[in-house]
Structure formats: structure tokens, C-alpha cells
Amino acid sequence: MEAAPSPAPATAPIIAFDKVVAGYTPSLTILNATTLDARAGEITLLIGPNGAGKSTVLKTLFGILTPTSGEVRFEGACVNGVPPRELLARGIAFVPQGRNLFGSLSVRHNLELGGFTLPRRELPSRIDEVLARFPRIRERLDNQASTMSGGEQKQLEVGRALLLRPRVLLIDEPSIGLSPKLVQDVMTLLRALADAGTTVLMVEQNVRTALKYADRALVLEMGRLALDRPAATLLDDPDLNRLFLGGHARPAA
Ligand SMILES: Nc1ncnc2c1ncn2[C@@H]1O[C@H](COP(=O)(O)OP(=O)(O)OP(=O)(O)O)[C@@H](O)[C@H]1O
Numbered sequence: 001m002e003a004a005p006s007p008a009p010a011t012a013p014i015i016a017f018d019k020v021v022a023g024y025t026p027s028l029t030i031l032n033a034t035t036l037d038a039r040a041g042e043i044t045l046l047i048g049p050n051g052a053g054k055s056t057v058l059k060t061l062f063g064i065l066t067p068t069s070g071e072v073r074f075e076g077a078c079v080n081g082v083p084p085r086e087l088l089a090r091g092i093a094f095v096p097q098g099r100n101l102f103g104s105l106s107v108r109h110n111l112e113l114g115g116f117t118l119p120r121r122e123l124p125s126r127i128d129e130v131l132a133r134f135p136r137i138r139e140r141l142d143n144q145a146s147t148m149s150g151g152e153q154k155q156l157e158v159g160r161a162l163l164l165r166p167r168v169l170l171i172d173e174p175s176i177g178l179s180p181k182l183v184q185d186v187m188t189l190l191r192a193l194a195d196a197g198t199t200v201l202m203v204e205q206n207v208r209t210a211l212k213y214a215d216r217a218l219v220l221e222m223g224r225l226a227l228d229r230p231a232a233t234l235l236d237d238p239d240l241n242r243l244f245l246g247g248h249a250r251p252a253a
């Protein structure tokens with residue numbers, strides 16, 4: 001009898017949370033023994049209800065919060081308590097939820113701020129590299145950042161994060177306030193980055209669209225992982241509907 005083909009080896013997790021407990025005050029924990037991982041070169045989508053702790057996962061991973069117990073691992077090494085600046089140097093970049101630009105500074109100046117840890121002589125070529133991906137930003141370099149549209153501003157934030165050529169990009173709700181076309185542009189960009197080897201951990205409320213671009217989806221509920229599925233299968237999963245979309249199946253988009 002022929003042996004069944006062995007499954008393809010799973011990519012090793014580049015990011016792992018192992019029973020992580022974290023929060024903003026000692027009396028109230030937001031992550032409650034959260035265990036999850038993200039694999040190298042994939043887009044992992046983190047979804048869940050408001051207040052579930054999605055942004056807190058990203059902030060804990062980026063060293064803004066320190067776990068009170070459990071372990072956050074990056075490439076197998078514990079990074080509990082490692083400050084953001086060192087994580088940046090190790091290859092993790094973070095685009096937080098909301099607007100994160102200096103509106104009164106020029107587009108160019110905002111971009112340059114992403115490269116503050118780079119040797120000065122490298123900055124121009126890195127900026128050129130980023131601008132090659134974002135022609136709209138190149139056209140607006142000398143404008144005040146606040147004069148750009150919401151979509152352009154989000155592109156600028158992503159571009160700024162890419163200046164350091166991160167191996168891992170953490171991005172929190174990139175589609176907020178963007179038109180459907182711009183949402184697709186941002187998702188397409190993230191997909192291209194992942195296909196070129198960047199690991200993307202993305203929080204997104206625009207679940208149906210994001211699932212089309214992601215490899216894997218994790219559902220967080222009250223600071224715990226409630227579901228972990230290949231993105232392609234999740235839209236049809238009754239558990240997702242129960243946990244996240246209001247308890248009943250919706251027609252496919
Ligand atoms: N800086 C803070 N100080 C105190 N509590 C906070 C702070 N930031 C978030 N929280 C609380 O932590 C919990 C989880 O917040 P978090 O921002 O991680 O949720 P989320 O899943 O990202 O939600 P959303 O979908 O609304 O962005 C919420 O109850 C929130 O009120």
C-alpha cells in the first residue's frame with residue numbers, strides 16, 4: 001500500500017505568545033494567559049470584538065507593555081521587557097492604530113523620522129526604496145503631512161515603518177477611514193511584502209476583505225485565543241459567525 005503523502009512542514013513560528021498575562025494596571029489584566037503564534041512570511045490576521053485585546057497583543061509584542069507572566073518570543077528568544085527601540089533594531093516595526101504622523105511637518109520629514117537609527121548616509125537610498133512603492137508620497141514630499149488624504153497618510157505611515165526593512169511588520173487597523181479602493185491598495189501592499197518574506201501581523205475590523213489577503217486568522221476573545229484557522233476557510237466557519245459576526249451565517253460577499 002502506498003504511504004499517504006506527509007503534510008508539508010509547517011513554517012516555524014517567528015512570533016509566539018506563551019500564556020502571556022499583560023495589562024495596563026496591576027488590578028486588571030487584558031491578556032489572560034494568551035497563547036498564539038505567527039509564522040514567518042505569512043499574513044496573520046488578528047480579529048475579535050472591540051476591547052478583546054488585539055491592540056494590546058501588538059503593544060506587548062513591541063515592548064510597550066511588559067508581561068507580568070508568560071513569555072513573548074521572537075525567533076525563539078524571550079523578548080519580555082525588551083524596549084521598542086531594541087525590537088526595531090532586531091527587525092520589528094509597528095504601525096499603531098489611528099493617526100501617527102506629525103501633521104505640521106513635511107511628508108519628507110515624517111518619512112525621515114522612521115530612519116532615525118540608520119547611519120545618515122544610508123537614509124537617501126532607503127527613502128528612495130520606499131518611495132518606489134508609493135508614487136503618491138513621492139509627489140507630495142514637500143507638503144505638510146496633514147494636507148494628505150487619510151489613505152495617503154496611512155501609506156506614509158507604512159512607508160516610514162518600511163525604512164528599516166523590517167522582517168516583521170505589526171499593523172493595527174490599517175483600513176480605518178479608507179475607501180474600499182484604498183483598503184485594497186493597502187492589503188495588496190501587505191500581501192506583496194509577505195510574499196517577499198516579511199512577516200505581517202495585522203489587526204483589522206474589515207474582516208471580510210482582510211481574510212482574502214491573509215494566510216491565517218486568529219480570533220481573540222476577552223484576551224484569549226478563541227479560534228485559529230487558515231484564512232481561506234474562516235469565512236464559512238460557523239464558529240466565526242458565532243464568535244464574531246453575530247451568531248448567524250451571512251451570505252458570502
Ligand atoms: N492605555 C490604556 N490604559 C488602560 N486601559 C486600556 C488602555 N488601552 C486599552 N485599554 C483597555 O484594554 C482593553 C483591551 O483594549 P485593546 O485596545 O487591546 O482592544 P482591541 O481589541 O484592540 O479593541 P478595538 O477593536 O476597539 O481596537 C480594553 O478594555 C481597553 O479599555
Ligand SMILES: [Mg+2]
Pocket residue numbers: 054055056097172203
Ligand atoms: Mg485596537
